[in-house]
Each structure stands twice: as C-alpha cells, then as structure tokens.
Amino acid sequence: MTTESLLRQAMQKIATASATFQMGEISRLNRLAERVTEIQTIHKKLDQELTALAAELNHPSPGTENTRQIHANTEPMRHSVHLPAGPRFLPGPVAISIDWAAAGKPYPKQIICERKASDTLRSFFEIIHDRFGQETLERLVAIRANRAPLLSHQPETEFLNPKQGVCYQHQQIGSTGWYVLTHSSTPEKLSIIRQVARALRFPPGAVVVQEVDLKQQMETLFN
Numbered sequence: 757m758t759t760e761s762l763l764r765q766a767m768q769k770i771a772t773a774s775a776t777f778q779m780g781e782i783s784r785l786n787r788l789a790e791r792v793t794e795i796q797t798i799h800k801k802l803d804q805e806l807t808a809l810a811a812e813l814n815h816p817s818p819g820t821e822n823t824r825q826i827h828a829n830t831e832p833m834r835h836s837v838h839l840p841a842g843p844r845f846l847p848g849p850v851a852i853s854i855d856w857a858a859a860g861k862p863y864p865k866q867i868i869c870e871r872k873a874s875d876t877l878r879s880f881f882e883i884i885h886d887r888f889g890q891e892t893l894e895r896l897v898a899i900r901a902n903r904a905p906l907l908s909h910q911p912e913t914e915f916l917n918p919k920q921g922v923c924y925q926h927q928q929i930g931s932t933g934w935y936v937l938t939h940s941s942t943p944e945k946l947s948i949i950r951q952v953a954r955a956l957r958f959p960p961g962a963v964v965v966q967e968v969d970l971k972q973q974m975e976t977l978f979n
Contacts, residue, residue, distance in 0.1 A: 762792045767862045790864040846968045849942055850876045852949060854883075858962040861887060869968065873945050874938035878927040880949060881907075881936050884956070885929060892956065893934050899951050901937045906948060911935040942967055 766789040773781040850873040856863035868883065870876040885893055899906040904924065908914040915923045915937055924939035940948065946965050953963035 759792050759795055763789060766792060786864055793864055793866065847871055848876055849873050849968050850945060851966055851968050852876060852880055853964040853966075855962045856887075859958050863887070873942050874925065874927060877938055877945050877948070878929060878936055880952075881929045881934070882932075884952070885932055885934075888956070890932065893929070893932060896952060896955060899948065899955065901940055901944065901948055904937055906937055907934050908937070909933055909935070911937075915939075 766785055770782055770785045770789065773785060846867070846869045848869045848871050851867055851869040854866045854868070856865065866883075868876055868879050870879055881893065893907060897905055897907050902924070905914055907929075908926075911923055911926045915926050915935070917924055924937060926935045926937050926939070928935050938945075946967060949963070949965040953965075
C-alpha cells in the first residue's frame with residue numbers, strides 16, 4: 757500500500773467522521789494523516805538523494821567541480837524536513853506553519869522549517885507549486901524582493917547585481933523552471949511569505965511564519 761492511498765483513506769475517514777461530529781476520531785485520524793505525510797516527505801527526500809548519489813557515482817574524481825556541485829545540491833536535502841504541526845525542536849531560523857484545512861485543502865497541518873532560511877523559502881514555493889500548480893507561481897511574479905522580481909525564469913539577468921556582475925543568491929524551485937530570489941534578510945523573508953499568503957488569499961491564520969529563537973530552543977532542550 758502506498759502513502760498516497762493511505763492518505764486518501766485517511767482523508768475519506770476524516771470526512772466521514774466530520775459528518776457525524778466524532779471529534780475524538782477526527783483527532784486520531786488527523787494524527788495518522790500527519791504521520792503519513794511526514795513519511796511521504798521522507799520518501800521523497802530519500803529518492804532525491806539516491807538520484808544525486810547515483811549521479812555522483814558517475815563522477816568519481818574527488819575535488820572536481822562536478823562533485824563539489826553535487827555535494828552543494830544534496831546538502832539541503834539532508835537537512836530538509838517538513839514537520840507536521842506540533843511542539844518539537846525546529847532546526848532552522850524560520851518556520852512556516854500551514855493549516856491546509858483552514859485554506860480548504862484536504863491536507864493535514866504542516867510546518868516547513870529547513871536548516872537555512874533560504875531553504876525554507878525555496879521549500880515553501882515547492883509546496884505551493886505542488887498544491888496549486890504552475891499557474892500559481894506565474895501569478896506571484898509581481899511580488900518584488902530587494903527591487904528585483906521574487907520569481908524568475910531568467911535568474912542570470914533578472915537577479916544580476918549590475919555593480920559586481922554576479923547574480924544575487926537564488927535557488928531553483930524543484931523542476932519547475934522557476935527560481936526564487938533568496939538574497940534577503942530574515943525579516944524580509946518573513947514579509948515575503950506573508951505577501952505570498954495574502955496574494956494566494958489564504959484566510960487569516962492559515963499561514964503563520966515566525967523567526968525561531970534557536971538559542972532559546974537549545975537552552976530549553978538541555979534544561
């Protein structure tokens with residue numbers, strides 16, 4: 757049985773329980789759905805890393821540019837974890853909580869928190885693409901970040917720093933052909949995510965983004 761079929765079954769059972777107001781059953785099923793979603797994400801990341809490792813086997817010379825590039829591309833995957841909502845340690849400086857039910861989508865609550873804020877921003881757009889489709893990313897082109905478009909198909913020109921002749925930091929959004937500009941401060945990234953949520957008409961409270969106090973988390977963890 758696949759994770760997709762399990763998630764469909766869980767959503768169907770949640771809908772049935774909701775019709776008869778079985779709140780305890782809804783809560784139990786939602787926890788199961790969250791766990792299936794977490795496993796689904798882990799499978800996806802493992803598949804991506806296996807693909808990268810297979811590519812690395814074809815470039816056996818250590819220290820080459822190709823090998824260094826593969827390591828650079830696989831690094832975010834090893835630290836990329838989409839956590840279901842709940843009180844737990846958050847590994848990165850920015851956390852995005854999405855209540856999909858409040859947004860009218862049949863998915864459990866989700867927290868996106870990568871090791872780096874830039875990775876969290878990229879993952880957020882990958883999930884937006886997965887949930888809403890390619891045309892949604894096209895609607896978000898109007899949003900600006902640091903006087904440049906937030907999203908682009910041509911980062912080598914639209915994300916170019918004219919004074920230095922190099923591109924500002926950016927990341928590719930999966931295999932969509934889009935790139936997101938990540939050259940921004942943490943407060944600016946928080947503002948960008950909130951702008952995206954408003955542009956996509958998420959209801960108030962459905963998307964909550966916050967800066968994570970990693971030092972405080974560590975102190976809490978060890979006390």
